[in-house]
Amino acid sequence: MSSTDGRNDRTHRPPEGRERERGSGRPGGRRGPDIEIVISYILIAGVLTSLVLIVAGLGVYAAERRSIVPDYTLPRDNLYAFIAFTFRRLLEGRPTGESLMDLGIIVLMLTPFIRVLMSVFLFAFAERNRKYTLITLWVLAVLAYSLFLRG
Amino acid sequence: MTGQGGGVLLVPFLTLFMGVPVKTAIAASIVSVIATSSGSASAYVRDRVSNIKVGMFLEMFTIVGALVGAKITLSSGAHVIYLMFGAVLLGSFVVLWLQPHAGEAANTRQDRLSAYLELEGSYFDQAAGRNISYKATNAALGGTLMFGAGLIAGMLGIGAGALKVLIHDLVMRLPPKVSTTTSNFIIGVTALAGASAYLAAGLVDPAIAVPVIVGVTAGSRVGTRILVKMSNAAVRKFFMVVLSILGTEMVLRGVGLL
Numbered sequence: 313m314s315s316t317d318g319r320n321d322r323t324h325r326p327p328e329g330r331e332r333e334r335g336s337g338r339p340g341g342r343r344g345p346d347i348e349i350v351i352s353y354i355l356i357a358g359v360l361t362s363l364v365l366i367v368a369g370l371g372v373y374a375a376e377r378r379s380i381v382p383d384y385t386l387p388r389d390n391l392y393a394f395i396a397f398t399f400r401r402l403l404e405g406r407p408t409g410e411s412l413m414d415l416g417i418i419v420l421m422l423t424p425f426i427r428v429l430m431s432v433f434l435f436a437f438a439e440r441n442r443k444y445t446l447i448t449l450w451v452l453a454v455l456a457y458s459l460f461l462r463g
Numbered sequence: 464m465t466g467q468g469g470g471v472l473l474v475p476f477l478t479l480f481m482g483v484p485v486k487t488a489i490a491a492s493i494v495s496v497i498a499t500s501s502g503s504a505s506a507y508v509r510d511r512v513s514n515i516k517v518g519m520f521l522e523m524f525t526i527v528g529a530l531v532g533a534k535i536t537l538s539s540g541a542h543v544i545y546l547m548f549g550a551v552l553l554g555s556f557v558v559l560w561l562q563p564h565a566g567e568a569a570n571t572r573q574d575r576l577s578a579y580l581e582l583e584g585s586y587f588d589q590a591a592g593r594n595i596s597y598k599a600t601n602a603a604l605g606g607t608l609m610f611g612a613g614l615i616a617g618m619l620g621i622g623a624g625a626l627k628v629l630i631h632d633l634v635m636r637l638p639p640k641v642s643t644t645t646s647n648f649i650i651g652v653t654a655l656a657g658a659s660a661y662l663a664a665g666l667v668d669p670a671i672a673v674p675v676i677v678g679v680t681a682g683s684r685v686g687t688r689i690l691v692k693m694s695n696a697a698v699r700k701f702f703m704v705v706l707s708i709l710g711t712e713m714v715l716r717g718v719g720l721l
Contacts, residue, residue: 359505
């Protein structure tokens with residue numbers, strides 16, 4: 313079951329070179345998106361996008377308000393309402409510092425959610441693993457519920 | 464900082480020295496935990512050191528724990544939270560002091576549930592220069608305990624990485640590298656469940672959360688670089704001193720003496 317071909321590999325190449333042959337413990341050389349690689353990209357892209365938005369927002373805010381302390385409040389509501397609120401404000405006019413920072417926080421909070429969402433698809437269609445599709449679906453369901461919570 | 468010990472210091476720092484209300488500090492901290500854990504998890508997942516199946520399985524328990532934990536904090540008074548926080552800080556101090564660690568050899572024994580759940584894997588160990596295969600065990604007990612780890616994470620707005628690593632090491636018998644990196648993988652999702660409860664309660668305050676997210680992400684880079692240069696013994700001593708001071712202060716606040 314686990315990657316026996318990797319253990320026979322005695323050439324000690326750097327991790328990038330070994331990835332394809334080790335095939336993440338999958339039996340046989342099955343093709344399709346590699347779950348580790350997809351998850352890894354989602355995580356780093358989400359965090360970097362969020363940080364860029366937050367720092368840019370802080371910069372715009374500082375220029376607008378002459379203060380680097382973002383003195384405003386978020387709507388006291390769940391993430392879905394927060395997203396709707398932010399997009400409504402973005403559509404109303406050019407992005408303000410506040411709406412950019414809000415967007416950064418939204419992207420940050422959506423990053424683990426999208427990671428789990430993609431894991432469901434990958435376990436279901438790339439790995440064809442029923443057990444883990446169900447386990448991941450449970451995690452997704454609880455997360456979706458938590459994002460619907462009201463204060 | 465190292466995936467353990469960084470987050471737990473942030474909330475006491477904000478409340479004790481910056482005068483931030485404890486629930487606002489917790490909300491800001493748990494949002495920033497999403498950033499730090501996802502950032503480092505990305506590299507560990509790519510290098511296939513984190514075990515995704517172990518992670519996904521345990522997340523089933525930690526996210527429910529985090530939601531319940533956040534709800535407890537939202538309905539508790541500040542004194543209760545200070546006391547809980549103090550207890551966790553002093554508990555971390557004791558763990559660091561005793562430094563429990565499972566045996567060095569990779570575990571190859573496995574119970575039936577863990578085998579059914581395919582909780583096993585192999586990773587390339589840089590230091591040893593070869594692939595190490597391992598099997599995890601005690602899935603049922605591990606899952607139950609992870610609910611508790613999630614509960615503490617959600618209550619206190621921390622990653623609770625040290626506690627997760629302890630469960631991975633001692634109960635599920637994962638190799639140390641796999642246990643720390645898999646804990647990192649779990650923390651992001653767990654933090655999101657908690658963070659959404661704090662967001663809905665209106666406790667995510669941009670004035671605190673934005674500087675914390677930026678500062679902690681930048682700080683974790685610098686911190687890791689400094690930690691790498693320090694010896695393990697020095698890092699351990701430093702954390703033990705900080706944990707005991709902050710833990711005592713939080714407990715004193717909890718009982719109303721500070």
